[in-house]
Amino acid sequence: MTGMNRRRAIGTIGGLVGGAALPAGCRSIGEPSGATGKPNILWLVSEDNNPFIGAYGDRLARTPNIDALAREGILYRNVYSNAPVCAPSRFCLLTGIHPESAGPAHHMRAEATLPDFIRTYPDHLRSAGYYCTNNEKTDYNCRVEAGEIWDDSSATAHYRNRAAGQPFMAVFNTEITHESRLFGSTDGAVRPEDVRVPAYLPDSPEVRRDYASYYNLVERMDDFIGEHLRALEEAGLADDTIVFYYSDNGGCLPRSKRYCYDEGLRCALVVRVPDKWRHLAPVSPGLEIDAPVSFIDFVPTLLSLAGIAQPAELPGKPFLGQRIADPKTLAFGMRNRMDERYDFIRTVTDGRYRYIRNYMPHRPLGQPVAFAWMLGSYADWHARFLAGTLDEVQRRFFEAKPHEEFYDLESDPDEVVNLAERPGRAADALASMRAALDQHMLAINDNGFIPEGSWLEGYGASRVAGAYPLERIMGIAAMAAGGRQDDLGDLAALLGDEDPTVRYWAATGVLIRMPDAGGLGGALRLRLSKENDLHVRIVLAEALSHTALAADGVAELARIAGRETSEPIRLQALNALTFAPDPSPTLEMIDTLVNDTGYLGRAATYLARTIRGTFDPHISMLPPRR
Template identity: 55%
Template sequence: MSGAFSRRAVLRGAAAGGVGLAAAGTAGARTADGMPNIHWLVSEDNNPLIGTYGDKLAHTPHIDRLAREGLLYRNVYSTAPVCAPSRFGILTGVLPESCAPANHMRAVAHLPSELRTYPEYMRSAGYYCTNNAKTDYNCDVDPKRIWDEQGPKAHWKNRPAGKPFMAVFNTMTTHESRLFGTTPGRVRPDQIRLPAYVPDTPAVRQDYASYYNLMERMDGEVGRWVAELEAAGVADDTIIFYYSDNGGSTPRTKRYCYDEGMRCAMVVRIPPKWAHLAPARAGSRIDAPVTFLDLAPTLLSIADLPAPATMQGSAFLGHRMKAPKSLAFGMRNRMDERYDFVRTVTDGRYRYIRNYMPYRPWGQNQAFEWLQASYQDWDALNRAGKLDPVQARFFGTKPYEEFYDLTADLDQVRNLIDDVGQRVRVGAMRRALDAHMLRINDNGFIPEGSPLEGYARSRAKGAYPLKRVMVLAQMACRRDPRKLAALRRALTDPNEVVRYWGASGLLMLGENARVAAGELAGAMVRDGSPQVRIVAAEAAVRLGNDAGLDVLMPLTRVDQPMPLRLQAVNALTFLGRRAARARPALQVVAQDRELFLKNAGQFALQELDGTYDPHKPIFDLVAFRAAMRGGD
């Protein structure tokens, strides 16, 4: 196939050679206090399909130029494979899973008083801070409070004379929603090398080609932003960051903890005047892993401010830059209406993934995601039995652990977790991930809606015995019948998170937990935690006890909190035909005003009725766009 390329060349390719920063403007406005301006150029939902990363199909001359004149970071990762949790970490320097429910997509976590945002720190240092568009911080912070200017008219040009600026400009050009149609351009569908895990259909090829053409358009916007700085004469006093907020939008990228979901682009151009703030000379490429958790402390380092103890990342340039890291960690929890729980770590060459909900498939229908023709084709061919085993894997349940060689296995389809030759590496990454989760007090084991969620509550003495919970969750997820007694004991523990994982382990054991059917029947009725009751009820129904439906159906009612309703609907969905008696309850949910519940309810009904068609999207995009235009 002419023009075929290796997508991994994007991730492994070498940067172009460097040249010095070109003179920008004439006299220009110098910052009065000797601090550089900082300009963030942020694109949405894209991998580094960029020429300077080695991609032969990409046409990105403006980002390529920034790399030649600056630093190319080759191993850059979002902390979550979707925008809102990722942006919480960028804003605070604290991982979203340390402050539940910020680890869930489209949640409103409480930002405690002990956490401050980076624009607040930068404003205290004398910076004029602006954000021109997107906030999406997944918490209750008021954007107008933390920025000098927030909104479409916000601009660094509005700063007081002599004041340094820190400005964020965000483009939606490469956002996932732009793949819900076709974008023509210089890249054609026949030029694409598809990854092994997707089927080869015209729609799939077109989505990949459109993605490249959108990248070219986005690159033009980057060029215009840089030209604006140069025309104003401030480019030689401005450090420019270009980065993408999370991984790509093509199938199994955004929302998934594979490299294509986690890996991003980042280029930083530092003018000669400020070269002492850089870790290397202009034109260099940086191979050490960097995550977006490092952005906030890096900003403070540029302003020569100490990072507070609450920030979990480390500065990668500036006055207070730290030694390079060797590992980058990532996560996934609920994505819109679908629950999952994944943790991952990479060193840039290998990726280890841990699935804490292995009984749910990777490919859960998520209504917004399924607006993309690629997902529709993939799902339809799976239902027709026309996928090969590698392609069909996406719709199956997951192993507890995955391990991939990112160089030898470009598409991450050969799980090496049991490979004897990888035993030492796997063991090291397991231990590193365990230590990381304990260090950050990972809230992911707390079911959404629990009173234990939150930065402070989960740290209260005795409230959340994380180390014990992690041991129990491993027993549950390995689905070893020999651990049945420990899981049964956990079902009566005083701590609700321990009970939740005891119930989850019995659910995962399936028929091997039949001896505990009586305990599950008791827990689904009497447990003080509704989240535990939901899991116990699903496990009971799977063992033939339909009384579990009488527990789940009332929890879908409108008088219940949204997380409980969604968890109950998901349980009913994955019970399949066993949930037929719940049809009236699902009909009510399918008419709900809350979008996630409505979408989940409609899918569950269509599956029950046998009317589901992947090519007839559940998500009402026309109504959604009308609401967005109306400001809702």
């Protein structure tokens, strides 16, 4: 448990509150006498946090303010962001829509276009009379203007500026624990020798220093939470305000942020509901809830608290308010492009087990990311891998991935014992999660199979009848990622399919089987000469680079990466060159990209240094400041 002798509500609200059943698994909670109007809502948001928090049972954590908030409120034990990084996660929080339903919102730092009928939550709340402020982080991964959706989005935005008697919804965000704060050392009560190093990391001074610094930053973040709680009390608003504390995604230590393990997706969530609004809560103060909650549920919850009808397009379930849904049993997560590196992962958890499906098993998790590698612990980990001093578990991060991963979080919290092939007594859970993930991806029209930059991306474009046959594509992608050599003939035949997304995944399947499919060199070169879709050409060219006709493949990748076309396509070509067996003939072109200030420059810097044999993980790959 947590060491605080807290009572727990094990994923149920039955018997704890009254109310007649409503459709779609919701329950109506009657309003007691004396409660009128609408509750104020305060969101206190920290960045890049796992629950390194005392109330969650962490004995090293020094978080008295969050711990007190938990004693007075409800602690949600299994809460997950829908993406293990800020921008896609914040898209979900703003819109109530899965980022992978509205490509390219599922990629890190992209600009999705929202259909007119999808409204942001501040838009909904302002229509209901709320004064809505954001102080001041946006990073919404879509084309919205903060000044148009908020009453105030700035460093001075505050609920105190509302009209007299007006209910407010206010967001205050802190970057105290953002990963960039770990680029140095932070002293405090927790020392490097105090921390536990997980099995997937080397037990090194750099790793211990970053863990200790993280704990000390969390303590400072807790001070921020305390300051806002005291300000609310001093303003005389605590009895009228429902307070949320949560983190915008999982942690930022190695193998957390950007990765689909618990440390990348699991977040803290504590909600304090004052007596006046107790009828809007599922349980009494001091209880914990084990049932999974994900960020897709936050917008429906806000609407439920404010008495606003939930639009049909929102897939989440409210966990507070006038229409509390039955508890969920699963939470889903995803990863696609993170910064300058491409990958494609989907995952689901019930809080006990985590199932992960890798659609690009040929790409290691540990593709160098310039910004993340500024952490000393990442640089040290990679340097030890290059030196050959890691053990088998610690090396996995830098090696090819299995198609499937399955972990028992109770017995294996570090997620290092993959039960996918031998689940034993958990076989039923594995089968159930496989099926549930397929059903979920179909239900939300997952855009992840569409290469970034394709005209098919988008909430509307991907739903045009016949444009994106998702069920068929999912089957081909599963065949591609499964890696069975027996499927090579079927994949090669699909290279001539009419659908470019089908051809893309067929080519990916051939690439995954390299170098065993090297005998297809002539057929790949012929197919490349006929292919008109640049995304497919990139994958075909990378596959060709693993054959006796490698020079033709490398030359094609250099042509695409160096030409004037869209940045996503150029970045995909540059990533493909990074994994070509011999990209050295392209060095002159790569050098022309090194000074690019975006993701192209970061990827080119790594590749140029690797070709020259000068790559050192300890030396920044970020472009120099101008």
